[in-house]
Every structure is written in structure tokens, then in C-alpha cells.
Amino acid sequence: MNLTLKIWRQKSASDKGKMVDYKVTDISEHMSFLEMMDVLNEQLVNSGEDPVAFDHDCREGICGMCSMYINGEAHGPDRGITTCQLHMRMFKDGDTITIEPFRATAFPVIKDLVVDRTAFDRIQHAGGYISVNTSGNTQDANSIPISKHAADEAMDAATCIGCGACVATCKNSSAMLFVGAKVSQYALLPQGQIEAADRVQNMVAQMDLEGFGNCTNTGACEIECPKGISLENIARMNRELMKAAIK
Amino acid sequence: MSGFFKSSIGRKVAMALSAFFLMFFLLQHFAINILSVFSADTFNEVSHFMGTNPLIQYVLQPVLIFGVVFHFVMGFVLELKNKKARNVAYVKNNGAANSSWMSRNMIWSGAAILAFIILHFIDFWFPEINTKFIQGDWSGMHEGVEGYRYFHELQEKFVSPIRVGAYVLAFIFLALHLLHGFTSAFQSMGYTAMHKKTLQNIGKAYAIIIPLGFIFIAIYHHFNHIH
């Protein structure tokens, strides 16, 4: 199929940036979206133009590196996938596809479609861990029984890949789904109880400091999340923070 | 605790708490107003009680005013912060793909409701305050009106079709606001309302029935007023 691509080009963080049109031809419907981008870049390199910079790595939907806003949706029109898992069969011959970087003040553009998501790392530094030494002198793993239900729920929260689609999708650029998922993982496990109050307070404080917006409960993040992280995690974070405030 | 209400989540909780209060107020306001359809006398009795009871006038009324003002001010404060969280807008954004119109436009439905409330205050509340607190007339009577004045005043207001139209429009916005706001308030309080069918249905019922009721009252009085 033949496509018109409207892509955000921006040379560097300080550059202004603009949308530029490109044409690609003979795109196979079996290609992944990023393979289509590879075709475009090969074309640009061969014609002496600067290829489009975009983040990507594992190309199997788990590393969380790829991050495009395609036709007005994070990771494009399909559900439960990242951009690298989006396939061209979702598009039709002659389509025009708009491709933009994830937009949020806390995710400044580095180049073209590449954004800086280190704000997520800093939120994790604020408390996204259990303070246990990695010395190997911990207690036996089975001495902490955990109900299957709690373990499964913690696992569901922990499957977040930190891609930032929630922020990109949210009309307020809120990071609540991301932070909620991390807070929830530990809040659901007995190991996480000891630092629970400090953790949620510190992580939320850092989230606010980074300039992410607030939650309006539109539920868009949950729908666009490639891993289907539930809104329940935001609710749980709210409860945890209230609990911590009352303490 | 003060730290809590400075946090983004704390502010949402405050929004939700004020919303609960306002939704409860709306319910009781509706309950009283609907009486006007059935019996002018009962409506007058209850209105006079509400208008002269010291507990309501000196405690609940200030709380209500604070709740209304807080909900609006905080709503705009949060909206401003949220706008700042995305300094460059998308060229193409397909919000409809993942969220309802209501949820994305709370600020606009809210602003419409604010405009209505100003009108409503000019219509009812300022005259009331004037009569009671400035003129010192707590009798509930009015020259040339038999019995209490409340029902009469209510009817007078709905003579103008323009005003009735404005009321109808405002209540449609209120319905839209509530269609998202009802469940959203629960969600902000830490209850995953967005996933609970029953609560969603209660929310929908509330968001449609109450505004529809108010619209009915306005239209009813428009067509049934005594010249």
C-alpha cells in the first residue's frame, strides 16, 4: 500500500519543530509500524536526508521504549499493544497517518519523535522500591506466604512497562496510572507494608514536582495502556495517600 | 494533613468531597422544588422553614456557599495546572477513541453551570439576602401576595420564555457534568467506580433524573402560572 505520513520533525530540544509530509510506497500489510518507519528512514538516508529519530528497542512490546502518537492515539489505533506491535494491516492504501511524539511538559522532546521520560525514573527514585539489602541474607522466600489473589493483583500492576502512553493519552498529561501501578504493586504485598506511607507520599510529591497533570478520571489511560493496567490502581493510590495522611 | 491537600491527589479528594456535598444539596433542592408542582402551600411552608431556620441560614448556607465557590475555584485551578502539563498540543488528537465527551469537557459544562448559578443568584439568592439580611424582613410575606411569597416569586420567574430556555440549557449541562462527575467523585475517593456497573447506573440515573426534574419544574411553571 501507499501512504502519506505527516511526521513531527524537530532537530533538538531547543528547535521549534514542525509537521513534515512524506510518502512511502509498497508497504506490506504484514509489516510492523516500526518496520514501515525503517523503510521511510532507509529512503531518507539514501536520498541524503536526515532520518526520523524514534525510540524503539525490543520490538516485542515489553521494553516500553517505543512511544509514538499515531493518528491521535498513543501507540496507534489498535488496543493492548505498543507501537512496535502495531501492524500495517490496521491501515488502508492511500491513508494519511499523523505521527507525533508523546506530548507532555514533563516529557520534553529530545529529537523528532524521541522524548525524555526520565521523570518516570525520578518518581521511582523517590520510593519505587523496598528497602532491603541485596546481600542474600534475607529470609527464605516461602517464609512470607502471600495469597494467590494478592500476588496476582500485584503482578497485574507490576506489568507496567513505563512507556508513558498513559501520560501521552491523558488530556491532563497525568502520570497517575504509572505511579498508581507502582504504588499498588508494593501496597498489595506484605513486604511493601513497612514503608507504604512514606512511599506513596514521596512518589506522589515527586510526580507533582515533575509537572504532570491531575486525574480527571476519564479512563483514557486504561484503554490506551498496552498492558491494560487497571484504573483500580489509581483508586488504590488515592486510598493509600489518604491512609498515609490520616496516620 | 495540610501536605495532603496540597498534593494533586489531595486536591482531587477535596473536589470530590465538595462534589458529594453539592450533589446532596442538589437532591434536597430538587425535593423541595418539586413540591411546588403538587402543592403551593407545602412548598411555601418548607421554603419558609428553610429560609428562616437559623441552623440552615447561619451554618449550612455559608457551608454551601463555600462548597460552591471552592468547587469552582479549585476546578479552574486544576484545569490551569492540567493545561500547563502539556505545553505543546497535539496536531491530531482522537480523544473520542478512549474517553467520553463529558469526561473531557468538565471544565466547559462546569463553566456553563457557573454562568447559570450567577443568573440563579441574581434571580433568587441576592433578593433573598437583600430582603432578609439588609431589609431585615424575615416574615416571608410580600405586599399584595396572600400567604407566603415564595411560590409567587417562583412562578414570576418562569414567565419569561428566555429565562426558561436558559434554565433548560443549564440543566442539560448539569446533566452532562453529572454523567461523568458522579462516578468520578467516587473514583477520586479511592473507590473504583468506573468499573462498578451498579454505581455507574445509579450515577446515570441521578445525572439524568435530577436535571430533567428541574427542567420539568421550570417548564411546568411556565405553562401554569397565574396571570
Next chain:
Amino acid sequence: MALDSKVPKGPLKDKWTTYKDHINLVNPANKRHIDIIVVGTGLAGGSAAATLAELGYNVKAFCYQDSPRRAHSIAAQGGINAAKNYQGDGDSTYRLFYDTVKGGDYRSREANVYRLAEVSANIIDQCVAQGVPFARDYGGLLDNRSFGGVLVSRTFYAKGQTGQQLLLGAYSAMNRQIARGKIQMYNRHEMLDVVKIDGKARGIIARDLITGKIERHSAHAVVIASGGYGNVYFLSTNAMGSNATAAWKIHKKGAFFANPCYTQIHPTCIPRSGDYQSKLTLMSESLRNDGRIWVPKNMDDVIAIREGRKKPTDLSEDERDYYLERRYPAFGNLVPRDVASRAAKERCDAGYGVNATGEAVYLDFASAIERYGKEQAKIHNIDNPSKEKIIELGEAIVEAKYGNLFQMYEKIVDENPYKTPMMIYPATHYTMGGIWVDYNLMTTVDGLYCIGEANFSDHGANRLGASALMQGLADGYFVLPYTIGDYLADDIRTGKIPTDTKEFEEAEKEVTDRINFFINNKGTKSVDHFHKRLGKVMWDKVGMSRNEKGLKEAMAEIKAIREEFWKDVKVPGTANEMNPELEKAGRVADFLELGELFAKDALERNESCGGHFREESVELDGEQKGEAKRNDKEYAYVAAWEYKGEPSEAVLHKEELEFKDIELKQRSYK
């Protein structure tokens, strides 16, 4: 130079304990005067960085991704082995050790593997304490599953995302240390050379991938944890950015490269669909527990299927060739990875591949669905269930077991694997070879360590499922923190290493010159063009099955591609900006050298062992006819290569492997 593995004396099971009792320690007050660089933040690098920082060293950690959490360890699906014996099925440290050595086809170092088995149990304790949500049973205790090639259930797992959860555990431990200021994290940085001063590794040259700035970083020791080199094949299950540059640079500076030819080709990957393909996707080996692998018996059917005239479901049972069940009746579809992969290649080479590229076989769940369906009907007391009911019940069970994999397959291939057989083909997955290290995990350069997939140590010629995660974390959490202290104990008075010395200057100049060369070369062909050509040579001639002629050709062809690359490569943009093409150029330049050494090593090892299959070394008769034949008499050694300029001139050093606690046996799956 003679290779000294520095394996401690004494009985196998006491070596590690005795070693720990006698090494030098660095006092806590002195640790804060010592800097350590860790390159790579996967399971090995992440866990090492966290632990070293926790002990009090100043750690500088580097990763090319935008966050340490994205290292490719995150993609591991299946699980992690540990000799916990929670299931009471007879597991022990010795059994895990035995299985690993046997699975590695007796080409690993006994003492290292035993230590790995010994610390494996600690890993699970550690990870649970960190909040890793492993799967649990209804009693709240940890659940286990069984993996290929072993007789016990010792694999711990977190759904199909075990690698992700373990990596996030290590990442959380790192975060704690970053918050304390003990780890300085350098995201989007790529190490481009190691700096040696007086024979010791004392720092690295790194490029900031955002600004293009070349930076000097000094330390008292350098740890390389940069993963494997599977991307030498261009197409692999590795991440796009996975590269061998750090490993190759230290090789060029004196670290020996061991057993480069040992590569694991994983049998259950989604086949290639066209030339544009950028990477291959792996599906967990667990699928072979229930899937039956086949190709059509008759060539007519193959052609009909390729042309779309027939569907696989149209073929009756006796028109199908379940070749694994036919060739290996005892193990059937559950033969080890290398055997399954070669068998698929054999059928496809014979022309029986079922997709357009001719490189795919079927993995069929129809019998499993029927079997589970009948079982369920009995359980639910359904008499004379209809065929539809059986399928419905069976599909539900298959979905519960493999639902996420089936969904992933459907997203990529656009076919419903419940209704039509999956298509699979082997793909490069893991490299057992790597930088040679001694028992201390130190390379042949003093103060330069190598851990995780980047080193050669524990898996011999073939890695068992769920062992990679175990090794990465064992190295980082439990082994390196001890062994590196023994070395650093001599460095407490050294003081900060200055970066304004001529060694740093020279190394930086070398790096800058190379970058400038790429930018100024103005050739005509893109980096990917060369990478794809290299990959094709590697896959065709140094892939699942190798022979002398092909390997010699490969060496010559790779050399020719390399020469052309240096003449004609085209890198757009500048050096002082984010430039992904420039990054790729450097990586591919290194792959083009590594590939040749890889072929040379494969040529030199004229035996079949594990992932390395030499067509010249097969059983000629008897029950095992045509199967891989290992040659312990001549090849029971580690081939460690010393860099001498051209890869073809690399010098071989042998570390003889001694097996005192295990009897060497030929593997049989018939």
C-alpha cells in the same frame, strides 16, 4: 599467556565457601574511596550496580536505553531456575549443577556452574524480599513449573514476564541507591572504549547519545555487563539496540573472547514474513508441551499450501509428518532446543517449509485442544459431548495456559492459532560464548570484569531454559560483589583516577577519529545494508549447521563485506547530536569483526556440541545415526581468542576443562 582459571582448591561443594572465607575485604570506610563503572543495566549489570553501591562503592552505571529498566533482560518470558526443592521432587544443588553441565554438553567450567547452582536459592529469597510478584499457589507459597531437559520442577515464574519482573526488581534496588547518591546513572550513554593504565582497566570512554559529547569516566575497576552478540545475525530475538561493542572493545584491548561459535537458536519463534523484517519474536518454549510439530509428508501438499489452495487443517493425520515424534520417539516434541531447531531446518532445507519463504513448520494444538476438551467433559460429567463442545472446553484450557502467547501470535501473523496451526521457525536467541573470565569473573585484563550473557562462563555449548536469568542475577547479586572486593583491596590507597592522562587522551582520540570517519565518509550504502548482508552470511553459513567449506567462505565473505563497509558506508547527520545511524554504524563495524572470529572459532571446533553443529561430526551408524557427535578427547576445552589485529589472525588459547564430579556422556533423546 597461559590461562589461569583461578578455581579454588578443595572439594567442589566447599570451593565457594572456602573462597569467601579467605578473600581480602575492603573496609566500609575505604569503599567510599573506590569507584566502579558498570556498563549495562540488565539483570547482571543492574544487580551488580545495586549491590556494589549498597556495599559502599561509588558506582557509575551506563546504559544506552533511556532508562535502566529497558535492558533486554526484560524480554525473558519463561522463568528462573533455583535449587529450592520446594516441590520435594528430589531437586538439589548437585542436580541443578548436573543438569546445567549436561545441558551445556560438557563444555562449561565445573566450579563456576556449581557455584551458580549454590547461590541460585538465594536469588529467589532476594527477589521475593524485593517485592517481585512470583506466581503462587492457593496456599500462598511459591509455584514452580518444569522446563525442557530436566526431571524436576525448579522454575520460578511471574506469568510469561519473569525477566521483566526480575529486572524491575534489580532496577528498584538500583533506584534506592540512585536516590542515596551511591549510583550515578548515565542513561542514553554508550561505552565506546575501555581505558587501560599500567595494564589495569581504569575507565571508559562513553558517548552521550543525546548531545554526542564524548566523555571520559575513570574508576578503579570496570564491569562489562552488556549482554550477548546475537544481533551479529541481523535478525534475532534480541532488541534492536543489543550490541557487542563494549565486549568487542575490551577484546581489542586484551580481554580474550571465548567460544564465540556457541549460539543458541531457539526453535519456537514466529517466522520471517519478508525482507523488511527487523527482528524476530520468540514464543515461550513451554508451547512445545502441548503443541505437535509437523510439516506435510507430500511435496504436492506443501506447494498447495504455499499457493493457498490448501489449508493445513485440510490435511489428514497420515498426510502429516510429525518429524520430531518420528525421529525422537522418547522425547518427541520436547527434545532440547538445539535438536528441535536443527530438525526444523532439516525439513525446510529439504523443501517442506510451509510459508512463502519456505522457512516455517507447523506447531499444532488441535490434539491438545481435543485431549483437554475430553478431559474437561469428563470432569464436568458431560455424556457424549459434541465435537464443538469438546473444542470449546479444550480451547478454554489452552487459553488459560498460553492465552498471552496466542494473542501475541495473532497480532503479528493475523491468524487465529486456536483454529489453524501456528507457524514457527528457529531464530537466534542467546549467545553462550563471550568474554573469557576466570573464577573471579575477571577477564584477562586486570580490573576488568565481565558478567551475565556477555561472559562465556556457565552454560557451556548450550543453555537450558530458565538459566540465563539465574546466571545474570547470580553474577551481579552474589558473586561479583565478593570477587571484586578481593581485587580492590589493593586499591584503597590509589585515590581518584585522573582522566587528564595520556591514556584517556589516546582512547578518546581513537573514538573521536572513528566517529569522524563515519560522518565524513559519505559512502553510498546505509549501515543496515551491510548489517543485513552480514546477517545473511552468518545465518546461511554459520547458523544452525556448519561445515568447513561454508565456514571458510563465510570468513572470506565477512572480510569482504567489512572492507566494503569501511569504504562505502553512509552515515547522515553530524557527530554532535542524537544520531541513531551513527550509533548503528559503530555497532555494525564491531559485528563485522566479531562475525569473522565467530566463523573462525566454528571452523576450529571440528566437533558437534550443543548449539554448535558441525556436519563433519555426526554419528555414522547405530541408533544415533546422523545425530551430533561430540569429541571430548580433542575438544574438551574453552577456546579463548586473543586479538591480534585482523580477526582471522586471532590466537587461540585453550583452557582445558576437567570434569571431576561428573561423568561425560553423549546426549541421547531417541
